[in-house]
Amino acid sequence: MNIRWLIMGLFLLTLCTTPVSATVEKDAAAEEDIPEVVVESQRLVEKQDKITIKPEGLPANVNIVTKEDLEKTPVTNYLDIFRKIPGVYVSKYSSAFMGDRISMRGFTGNHSREVAVFVDGMPMNMLDLVPGYADLEWLVPEMVERIEVIKGPFSALYGDFTLGGVINIITKKVDQPSVGFYGGTYGTVQGVGVLSDPSWSSSLKNITPFLVWEGYSRDGYRDNSNYDRGQFFNKFTFPLWQGDLSARIHYVARSCGNPGFLNINSMKSGLSRTSAVDNNERGDAEMANLVVNYEPRGGEEGFHGTLYYCYHQNNISGTYPPQPQYRAFTFENYFGWKLLYDYRPFECLSLEVGNDLRYDAVSQNRWNTLNYYTLIKHTQDYAFDVFSTGFFTQAQYKPFSFIKFMGGGRFDQYAINLVNELYPQNSGKASPNLWSPKIGVVITPYKDINIFANKGRGFRSPAAFELSPSSAIQKKNFNLGLSKLESWDVGINGLLFNRVYVSFDYFNTLYHGEGALNPATQMYENLGTSKRTGLEVEARIFLTRDLTLYGSWMDARARLKNPSTPGAVYIPRTPEDQGIVGLEFHKPWRDQRFGLDFYYLRVSRIPIDATGTLIASQFDQYHWKLTYGYKKWTATLDATFSPRRYASDAYTGDLVTGIAMVPLPQWEVLGGLKYQF
Numbered sequence: 280m281n282i283r284w285l286i287m288g289l290f291l292l293t294l295c296t297t298p299v300s301a302t303v304e305k306d307a308a309a310e311e312d313i314p315e316v317v318v319e320s321q322r323l324v325e326k327q328d329k330i331t332i333k334p335e336g337l338p339a340n341v342n343i344v345t346k347e348d349l350e351k352t353p354v355t356n357y358l359d360i361f362r363k364i365p366g367v368y369v370s371k372y373s374s375a376f377m378g379d380r381i382s383m384r385g386f387t388g389n390h391s392r393e394v395a396v397f398v399d400g401m402p403m404n405m406l407d408l409v410p411g412y413a414d415l416e417w418l419v420p421e422m423v424e425r426i427e428v429i430k431g432p433f434s435a436l437y438g439d440f441t442l443g444g445v446i447n448i449i450t451k452k453v454d455q456p457s458v459g460f461y462g463g464t465y466g467t468v469q470g471v472g473v474l475s476d477p478s479w480s481s482s483l484k485n486i487t488p489f490l491v492w493e494g495y496s497r498d499g500y501r502d503n504s505n506y507d508r509g510q511f512f513n514k515f516t517f518p519l520w521q522g523d524l525s526a527r528i529h530y531v532a533r534s535c536g537n538p539g540f541l542n543i544n545s546m547k548s549g550l551s552r553t554s555a556v557d558n559n560e561r562g563d564a565e566m567a568n569l570v571v572n573y574e575p576r577g578g579e580e581g582f583h584g585t586l587y588y589c590y591h592q593n594n595i596s597g598t599y600p601p602q603p604q605y606r607a608f609t610f611e612n613y614f615g616w617k618l619l620y621d622y623r624p625f626e627c628l629s630l631e632v633g634n635d636l637r638y639d640a641v642s643q644n645r646w647n648t649l650n651y652y653t654l655i656k657h658t659q660d661y662a663f664d665v666f667s668t669g670f671f672t673q674a675q676y677k678p679f680s681f682i683k684f685m686g687g688g689r690f691d692q693y694a695i696n697l698v699n700e701l702y703p704q705n706s707g708k709a710s711p712n713l714w715s716p717k718i719g720v721v722i723t724p725y726k727d728i729n730i731f732a733n734k735g736r737g738f739r740s741p742a743a744f745e746l747s748p749s750s751a752i753q754k755k756n757f758n759l760g761l762s763k764l765e766s767w768d769v770g771i772n773g774l775l776f777n778r779v780y781v782s783f784d785y786f787n788t789l790y791h792g793e794g795a796l797n798p799a800t801q802m803y804e805n806l807g808t809s810k811r812t813g814l815e816v817e818a819r820i821f822l823t824r825d826l827t828l829y830g831s832w833m834d835a836r837a838r839l840k841n842p843s844t845p846g847a848v849y850i851p852r853t854p855e856d857q858g859i860v861g862l863e864f865h866k867p868w869r870d871q872r873f874g875l876d877f878y879y880l881r882v883s884r885i886p887i888d889a890t891g892t893l894i895a896s897q898f899d900q901y902h903w904k905l906t907y908g909y910k911k912w913t914a915t916l917d918a919t920f921s922p923r924r925y926a927s928d929a930y931t932g933d934l935v936t937g938i939a940m941v942p943l944p945q946w947e948v949l950g951g952l953k954y955q956f
Contacts, residue, residue: 327731327772328683328723330629330675332579332621334447338685338719338731339433340366340770340784340815344426346451351863351876353904353917355463355947357418361446362880362902363861364428365782365817365831368854370928371941374537374562374595380929381413383430383443384786385811385835387853392739393442399450399527400585400617401570404440406641406665407609408593410742411440414566415448417510417531421459421471422491424451430815431766431786432737435673435687435717436619438635441737442764442790452516452525453477453487461951463917465944466498469951480517489514500944503536503555519573521581527570534563537597540939542932543925552924552942557604559651562595580623583633588614596651600936603655606648613639629675631687636668643743659749660700667693667740673717681723688716693740693761697747705747705755713738713761728773737764739792762792770815782817793839793850806889808840809850825866829878832858839889847889852930857882865906872913874906887932895938896926911955919947 326335334341342364353359358369358379370380386393392411396403403413427447429437437445454475461469474490491512499505510531516523539556546552568589575581589612596606619633645659673687695709717735724730738761747755770784793809813835820828834856838848861878880900887893901920906913927940 327729328677328721330623330627330677330683332583332619332629332631334427334429334434334445336675337429337434337733338683338721339733340430340768340782340786342366342428342430344423344428346420346424349420349423351865351874351904352420353876353878353902353919354420355902355917355919355949357416359902359919360418360420360423360426362900363859363878364426365859366430366815366833366857367428368857368882372929374535374560374597379416381415381446383428383833384788385813385837385850385853386443387850392440395437395440395445396448397437397446398448399525399570399572400447401568401587401589402439402615402637405591405611406613406639406743407591407611407643408595408607410744411739413446414564414591416533417508417566418448419471419491419493421454421457421473421493422450422512424449430784431733431735431768431788432715432764433717433719433733433735433766433768435671435689435715436631436633438669438671438689438691438715439667439738439740442739442762450512450514450527451475451489452514452523453489455955457953457955459951459953461949463949464947465500466496467949468497469493469495469949484517486515486517489516499536499538500947501538501553501555501942503558503560504538506533506535508533518576522573522575525570525572527568527572529570530565530567532563532565534561536561537595538941539598540929540931541942542600542937542939544937546925546942556598556600560596560598560604561651562593564591564593564595566591580621583619583621585617586614587616588612596648599931600939603647604649604651605645605658606651606654607643607645607659609641609643611639611641613637627677631673632671634668634670637666639665641665641743657701659744661697661743661747661749662700663695663697663743665693665695665740667691683721683723685719685721686717688714690714691738691761695741695746695757697743699747699749699755701749702747702751705749705753707747707755707757709741709746709757709759711741711760713763725773727775728771730769730771732767732769734765734767737766738762739764762790764788764790772817778821780817780819780821782815784815785813786815787812806839806850807842809837810840811835811837825864827863828860829862830858830860832856842889844889849886849889849891851888852885854882854885861902870910872906872908874904874908876902876904876906878902882928885930887930887938888934892934893932893938895930895932895940896923898926898928899923900928913953913955915951915953917949917951921945 329336358371361367361369367383372379382394396413404411405414429445431444432441456476457473459471471493480487493510495508497506512529514527516525537560571586573584592610594608598604615637617635622630641663643661646654647656648654669689669691671689675685677683692712699705715736719733722730741759746757766788768786772782774780788811790809793806815833817831837850837853842848858881859878864875866873882898884897885895903918905916921943929941932938
């Protein structure tokens with residue numbers, strides 16, 4: 280069934296059930312239910328017309344995922360944290376270190392080059408292995424306080440990679456101490472310990488610790504898909520001056536196999552779905568970072584600051600037929616800050632001014648290899664550093680109770696120094712810059728109804744290979760500049776009858792600098808200017824205090840405007856629509872808790888090449904989470920069902936070899952037991 284009809288069915292169900300709820304308000308039990316439903320539902324719309332520094336106050340399409348939401352989310356791998364978010368497209372690569380696709384608004388999600396990703400204010404878009412990919416594979420729900428998702432380039436507080444939008448992840452400062460053990464299909468084993476307690480600060484000189492230590496291992500569904508991870512996440516918060524200072528020290532080490540993409544026609548001809556392209560493919564990675572955050576206490580007005588340092592290293596191999604096996608060794612050191620002051624001279628006016636700065640020192644090496652260890656040809660050897668700084672301002676003005684204006688912009692300056700060791704003639708320097716204006720308005724004609732409109736500019740910085748090709752034939756291009764995007768959208772959201780939340784958004788984007796990975800050469804190519812138009816629809820129905828139904832649908836038409844090849848108008852590997860329908864049921868009873876969370880995800884057929892000759896199958900997934908709690912014990916059972924044998928969330932291919940995919944197991948199951956002290 281088409282997802283559009285499922286969502287329409289949910290909406291019609293709401294219209295039928297809401298009047299019934301209204302007629303039984305005199306019943307005493309119903310009166311007890313309504314306040315809790317109201318509190319849960321109104322948090323979806325309460326801030327958009329307010330003067331606030333938080334993303335909820337933007338005149339834009341924003342989704343907030345809280346720690347309570349994450350406790351309800353079925354999670355069999357870390358990407359499931361993002362799958363339920365309306366309009367966010369995610370897919371998992373065969374290797375754990377390639378930067379899985381997380382994108383939105385009709386972009387391909389090529390290693391997240393089109394979404395700016397942050398954790399506690401530290402940018403997670405790396406420049407070493409693949410330019411702009413976000414390394415979030417270490418993330419576990421126990422760490423996360425909230426996830427802020429801003430659709431589109433409409434916040435002046437963020438710069439590079441803000442094409443599809445921004446994902447800002449905020450980790451917890453404190454929690455209850457707990458220990459959890461989990462096990463599941465394909466040899467999955469996990470242990471997570473949380474060491475924290477709000478009451479400990481009085482005996483630790485006002486220092487509040489939040490420590491998460493985790494170990495994870497799995498054999499994997501396919502040959503050579505083993506994966507191991509260990510990490511220490513240590514965060515300490517204490518009062519300083521007129522605010523709170525948090526210092527985070529995090530280290531994670533990982534190793535894995537890389538089973539690669541399998542050709543669909545070969546699997547239909549008898550190739551096992553669980554086989555690997557090459558059993559010698561493997562990789563290891565480590566990351567260490569230090570992040571310091573400061574924020575004012577008791578409100579948003581005042582100084583906010585983030586300082587960070589990160590070391591990131593990758594050693595990985597892979598094979599993408601007909602190309603030979605490759606092996607890449609990369610490392611990156613980067614540090615920087617984000618400083619912001621929120622000034623509020625009047626209740627109706629807020630002015631935010633600030634600066635962010637980042638410096639990266641990167642080394643990239645790549646070889647054609649045989650059986651991983653035998654180096655045949657050195658194909659890439661870059662050493663480069665990138666310095667970037669952005670000055671931004673953003674103002675909010677609410678002259679009347681029913682309208683709020685927002686405007687601002689940022690100016691970003693880059694200094695890139697690149698040495699191409701293999702082809703020194705392609706070495707050079709670049710100093711691109713860009714001014715990015717933003718403007719928006721929110722009209723609130725009635726309580727809990729917001730009408731908004733935005734216009735803004737986003738951009739992406741150039742990759743090393745775009746400036747300096749690793750080739751004697753191709754010439755350097757240090758005048759390339761920053762890839763610029765112009766976007767606008769209009770939308771409405773509202774809460775009806777304190778029971779029904781609905782949201783609608785239409786967006787239009789013009790992108791100068793569309794790029795795509797050519798599977799035959801394994802190089803990114805500039806496809807020119809592209810246009811994206813689309814709709815995002817979301818509904819959430821709070822039937823009772825225990826039961827919520829929800830659904831979302833995103834449709835994005837992504838096309839090249841002036842393709843070099845007639846008819847080659849499609850953006851490869853971009854789904855045209857995707858949708859979700861689901862329910863949440865949670866029932867507390869004395870010392871016990873019962874929970875059922877279910878959702879169905881559908882992603883449309885995907886064009887693999889620009890002409891649309893190759894089109895991959897529709898992708899479906901069903902996710903469940905069963906929860907039973909008794910006092911301080913909580914048992915969970917998470918399951919994922921992928922019914923289509925030749926469908927996946929990650930594809931590649933070309934007209935010569937056909938479509939290849941990352942085969943997924945039909946069932947993934949993860950059971951766990953957690954004790955909270």
